Amino acid sequence: MTAHVNTSARQDRHGTPPSLTDQAYEAIRDLIVTLQIRPGAPISEEQLMRRLGLGRTPIHQAIKRLESERLVAIFPRRGTFATEVNITDLALITEVRLQLEGHAAYSAAKRRTRAEQEELRRLLEEFDEPATTDADLMRLDTEVHRAIYRCTHNSYLEATLGSYYNLATRIWHLFLDRLPHVSEHIEQHRPLLEAIIAGHADQARDLARAHVSQFESTVRSAL
Incomplete structure (x- = not known):
């Protein structure tokens, strides 16, 4: 097709x-x-x-x-x-994302426009709609991350994080059928979006870093 x-x-x-x-x-x-x-x-x-x-x-x-x-x-x-997926790269990718994802969430909470607040609210509403498949959950995860990157209004940060997010998400897809709590992982975006919308930059940074750390732990538990 x-x-x-x-x-x-x-x-x-x-x-x-x-x-x-x-x-x-x-x-x-x-x-x-x-x-x-x-x-x-x-x-x-x-x-x-x-x-x-x-x-x-x-x-x-x-x-x-x-x-x-x-x-x-x-x-x-x-x-x-x-490219092949090398699971040993996960720790290195996480090391970078722990710093940059937190900074992106902090910057997004400081810089998001009113229009972007509305975009984030629309994404937030999707968490109230039951996802039917893991693929739907991963689509929502991707939309949330990329929306946050755009809200930083830093094209260099957006491009860099987008690249690392792609590498991390491919690892996630590789183990998707072995991960029992995908919905719980994606649900962590709800308080993160709320913090960014409200302009609570420190809270957004901490939530983003916790989300990335939990991502690595979840994948390693499936190894």
């Missing part, structure tokens, strides 16, 4: 539609992070062109960007592959 990218659904905070390269990047990134492209699997630009309905140039540029974020490995004369 061919899966085409939705080219009109998302716009940036300035109302500008994403470029074709951004569309390709986001689509391929999500295929890798959610393990629809498995770790170590070969990546064919031709197949992605057909699957996403995009041209060779945006697909190629997206793959180069994903290589810089350690989701794709390109080997001369061998081809392009999704």
Whole structure:
């Protein structure tokens, strides 16, 4: 089945539609992070062109960007592959995220606009709607994290955290069928969102750091 990218659904905070390269990047990134492209699997630009309905140039540029974020490995004369998942990287990723996720939550509580407060409130309302699958819960987790990153109004922090979040979330998906309390982990976002909306920066920082720490503990318990 061919899966085409939705080219009109998302716009940036300035109302500008994403470029074709951004569309390709986001689509391929999500295929890798959610393990629809498995770790170590070969990546064919031709197949992605057909699957996403995009041209060779945006697909190629997206793959180069994903290589810089350690989701794709390109080997001369061998081809392009999704990177393997090394569970020993979890501690290193967590070490960085403990600092940056806390700082992002703190900054978001200080800098979020009224429009962004409303966006966070809409996400908060989703916690009152029962999720039917773990995939729904992970989608909500992703939306919350990326919304918080945007609220920092720091494009460098947003990009860096987005990259580390992708690496961590791929590990999470790898063990998803062995994790019994996914809903409890995602539910931790409720007080975090409330703190950011209310502008309680110190509380938001502490909640974000606790969430990241608990993430690592949960994954390690499944090993």
